[in-house]
Amino acid sequence: MNRDTRLSDVLHVLLHMEQANELLTSDVLARSMGTNPAVFRRTMAGLREAGLVRSEKGHGGGWQLARPLYEITLLDVYEALGRPNLFAIGNRSEHAECLVEKNVNAVMVDTMAEAATLFTTRFGEITLDQIAPRHPVSASVHAHR
Amino acid sequence: MNRDTRLSDVLHVLLHMEQANELLTSDVLARSMGTNPAVFRRTMAGLREAGLVRSEKGHGGGWQLARPLYEITLLDVYEALGRPNLFAIGNRSEHAECLVEKNVNAVMVDTMAEAATLFTTRFGEITLDQIAPRHPVSASVHAHR
DNA sequence: CGATTATGTATCTCTAACTGTTACATGTGT
DNA sequence: ACACATGTAACAGTTAGAGATACATAATCG
Numbered sequence: 001m002n003r004d005t006r007l008s009d010v011l012h013v014l015l016h017m018e019q020a021n022e023l024l025t026s027d028v029l030a031r032s033m034g035t036n037p038a039v040f041r042r043t044m045a046g047l048r049e050a051g052l053v054r055s056e057k058g059h060g061g062g063w064q065l066a067r068p069l070y071e072i073t074l075l076d077v078y079e080a081l082g083r084p085n086l087f088a089i090g091n092r093s094e095h096a097e098c099l100v101e102k103n104v105n106a107v108m109v110d111t112m113a114e115a116a117t118l119f120t121t122r123f124g125e126i127t128l129d130q131i132a133p134r135h136p137v138s139a140s141v142h143a144h145r
Numbered sequence: 146m147n148r149d150t151r152l153s154d155v156l157h158v159l160l161h162m163e164q165a166n167e168l169l170t171s172d173v174l175a176r177s178m179g180t181n182p183a184v185f186r187r188t189m190a191g192l193r194e195a196g197l198v199r200s201e202k203g204h205g206g207g208w209q210l211a212r213p214l215y216e217i218t219l220l221d222v223y224e225a226l227g228r229p230n231l232f233a234i235g236n237r238s239e240h241a242e243c244l245v246e247k248n249v250n251a252v253m254v255d256t257m258a259e260a261a262t263l264f265t266t267r268f269g270e271i272t273l274d275q276i277a278p279r280h281p282v283s284a285s286v287h288a289h290r
Numbered sequence: 291c292g293a294t295t296a297t298g299t300a301t302c303t304c305t306a307a308c309t310g311t312t313a314c315a316t317g318t319g320t
Numbered sequence: 321a322c323a324c325a326t327g328t329a330a331c332a333g334t335t336a337g338a339g340a341t342a343c344a345t346a347a348t349c350g
Contacts, residue, residue, distance in 0.1 A: 002306070002337080003235030011249045019245075025296065034237060039339065041298065058347025061296045074252065085233045090148030092179065099278045100160045104153055107219065107276055111267045115260045122256045131252055133244045147308080147336070170325065184310065186327065203318025206325045 004084050006043055009033045010077055013040075015132050017053070018069055023062030043081070050080035069129035078123050086119055087112055149229050151188055154178045155222055158185075160277050162198070163214055168207030188226070195225035214274035223268050231264055232257055 013033050017024060030040035044063065047053045054066045065072075078084075090112075091105045158178050162169060175185035189208070192198045199211045210217075223229075235257075236250045 003230075004233050004337085005235055005237040007234055008236045008249055008253055011252075012243075012246050015245045015249070027296085036339065037297090038299085038341080042338095045298080055297065056347080057295090057297045057345075059295050059349060061347070063297095085148075088149055088230045088233045089152055090150055091153045092150040098157075100164075100276075101157050103276045103278060104156045104160070107156075107271060108153055111264060114267070115263050118260050118263060119256060122259070126252060131245075131248045133248060149308090172325085181310065182326090183312080183328085190327080200326060201318080202316075202324085202326045204320065204324055206318070208326095 003088075006081055006084060007074075007078055009035075010043060010047065010081065011074070011128070011131065014047075014053070014065065014072070014077070014128060015069075017063060017065055018128075018132065023056060023060065023064050025062040029063060046080040046082055047077065050076065052076060052080055069132055070127045072128045074123035074126045074128070075120055077128075078120075086116055148233075151226055151229060152219075152223055154180075155188060155192065155226065156219070156273070156276065159198070159210065159217070159222070159273060160214075162208060162210055163273075163277065168201060168205065168209050170207040174208060191225045191227055192222065195221065197221060197225055214277055215272045217273045219268035219271045219273070220265055222273075223265075231261055 010033075013029050016032055017029070026037035026040045026044075030037045033040055033043075044053060044055070048055055051066055052072055053063055055061070055063050089108070091101075091108055093101070155178075158174050161177055162174070171182035171185045175182045178185055178188075189198060189200070193200055196211055197217055198208055200206070200208050234253070236246075236253055238246070
């Protein structure tokens, strides 16, 4: 089971977008994310709808942040991605008749709910400027693979 | 990404094994788990090696618990399954050069480590008898699908 | 206006991980 | 011997997600 790296990928790109301080195209940003422009746009669509970033079409178009880093929490980004599933484990059937299965499910669901709360709490506490390196790494966006 | 239901499945079967109080075959238990005997054996191999259950070959063979329910924690079962991956999210690359990526990874890794600790703590606190219904549901193992 | 450049998105293909399946060797009791 | 059960390797099938392609839409430049 491969992990969903979208949150990590998007955070990465957002920080680079801030450092660039100019419009960057899907083509450039997708390379920085290690993918292709269509996947990049698909991934960023939610962030645009959530008002975290802006995109402009046509000549000289591209992407930029719609808010300063300190006004974006990890939770904002996570939710803009559509709150992707956090866990790789779960119950096979949700509505069980069997009393044993009900009890087993309850334990799993409770623990996962507690862990999910932990995630959203932590994510809500962290703003993107807290992740940004103090001193800009580089003025240009570069690929990492 | 489909969820790994092995922990839930195995807990379910273990509780039924206890209620039966006799050797049950892979064939019967696999049905109760909603799969086939080979998958069942593959899944239970770790539990046998961990000493949570015993299996016997040949005529009249099958599976039984090797310990009472109150001496088995969910953590024991989870570890016997090989500590399957808990999370559906993660970082794309683990050893990044880029300082931005390093920071992003650190946040993700920290939060996931904290959540993992929560899981193992909760799992370690719960013994199987705490999940078992007070009064036996049924003397026979039955399928649920 | 037309050419160019960029996003928006539907649709299809590809792939990797896992489950399911089959086959057969090994062991056990009658 | 024979029947029955586990142990496990090897192969097939499934499927969710990423990757790729195509094309419509929109904005800017000359």
